[in-house]
Amino acid sequence: MKKISIGIFAAVTVGLMIWGFYQAIYVAPTDAMQGELFRIIFYHVPSAMVAFLFFAISLAGSIGYLALRRNRAEWAQVADAWALAGAEVGVVFCTVVLLTGPLWGRRAWGIWWTWDARLTTTLVLWLIYVSYLLLRRFAAGPQVQTLAAVLGIFGALDVPIVYMSNRWWRTQHPAPVFGGEAGSGMDPSMVPAFLWNILAWLAWGVLILALRYHVERQHQKIAAEEAQEALHG
Amino acid sequence: MSNASTRKLRLKKPRKRCTAESQDKHRTAGRAEKRGKNMDPKAILDHQFTVAAYAITWAVQLAYLAWLGFRWRAQKRDAARSSRNPR
Numbered sequence: 001m002k003k004i005s006i007g008i009f010a011a012v013t014v015g016l017m018i019w020g021f022y023q024a025i026y027v028a029p030t031d032a033m034q035g036e037l038f039r040i041i042f043y044h045v046p047s048a049m050v051a052f053l054f055f056a057i058s059l060a061g062s063i064g065y066l067a068l069r070r071n072r073a074e075w076a077q078v079a080d081a082w083a084l085a086g087a088e089v090g091v092v093f094c095t096v097v098l099l100t101g102p103l104w105g106r107r108a109w110g111i112w113w114t115w116d117a118r119l120t121t122t123l124v125l126w127l128i129y130v131s132y133l134l135l136r137r138f139a140a141g142p143q144v145q146t147l148a149a150v151l152g153i154f155g156a157l158d159v160p161i162v163y164m165s166n167r168w169w170r171t172q173h174p175a176p177v178f179g180g181e182a183g184s185g186m187d188p189s190m191v192p193a194f195l196w197n198i199l200a201w202l203a204w205g206v207l208i209l210a211l212r213y214h215v216e217r218q219h220q221k222i223a224a225e226e227a228q229e230a231l232h233g
Numbered sequence: 234m235s236n237a238s239t240r241k242l243r244l245k246k247p248r249k250r251c252t253a254e255s256q257d258k259h260r261t262a263g264r265a266e267k268r269g270k271n272m273d274p275k276a277i278l279d280h281q282f283t284v285a286a287y288a289i290t291w292a293v294q295l296a297y298l299a300w301l302g303f304r305w306r307a308q309k310r311d312a313a314r315s316s317r318n319p320r
Contacts, residue, residue: 037279040286047290092297099293100286107282208298215305222312 006210013203020193020200028193037107042193044100045177046201048122051093052159053202054209055129058086059156062149069146077220080145083152084136085212087129089205094126109172117165118173125162128155 024042031038061083068076101119102112113119132151136144166173177186186194272280 035276035279036283039283043287043290089297092293096290096293099289103282103286103289107279204294208294208301211298211301211305215301215308218305218308218312222308222315225315 009203010207013200013207016196016200016203020197023193023196028190029187031190034108037104040100040104041177042197043201044097044104045194046198047093047096047100049198050201050205051090051097052163054086054090054093054205055125055156055159056086057209058083058090058129058152061086062152062156065145065149066153078217080149081213081216081220083149084216085209087132087152087155089209089212091126091129091133092208093201093205094122094129098122098126105172114172116171116173117169118162118171121158121162121165125155125158128158 020042024039028039028042030036061079061081064079065076065083068079101122105114106112128151132148132155135151136148139147165171166175175181175184177184
């Protein structure tokens, strides 16, 4: 039953990805100012949204681990697995944002990169979570999960700064399209394609997040079994 | 003087009938335009950058999915081996 539901969800996700691609390329009209280049928004912005969501999951997992590690060890392990899965999949989406952004910027602004607040805070966010993953990968000992949880919490503090950066400071990056000042927003003919792509990338993200969580839980179980065997000879 | 006469002649020239051959020529021209031969260079560059952004996105996502799949398989293999040969 579980396998069937996972298969159905995967099939729906693939369908959504194809539909989202079709909407982005064939249905959404060409932008009057930026032409075809504007279509990068359908991958760039949803990737950023999903990255923020998964960093929030990592934050919740990290807080959960720190809160439960002394009293409920098993629940703490579950929280830690979510923290790691959220951070890793978030880094993947943040990498997409940092790669597609400069491609857009090169054509729209004439430069690959500029040290403005939005771009710099996003790069810092990515670096914090990459250091989180490196810590998890290479450090050893009983304190690794605790240290990683603390780093995960500090990393998540950068998310609201990234989100607000182009509201607080003048940036090369455009002002917010949604929730910005009066006159901001997207042409109504482009909104369905944008929403379909958000849904598609969210479904894709949830799928790989669930897979990553499952792999981590399996890893924890194998590590626990090995530790038990080592204790009992 | 001669220019005016040629213009006249050109104007008088009967329009070509739309034959299957001429329709083929039109189609070929349309395809060439679609391929980008007669497109504005700025539009071609915009198109190439958009394609690059989409391709990079898919490359990153699928590479991660593949890595995750390999890791999952390796872990399953390790779990099966350790259950077969307990210390």
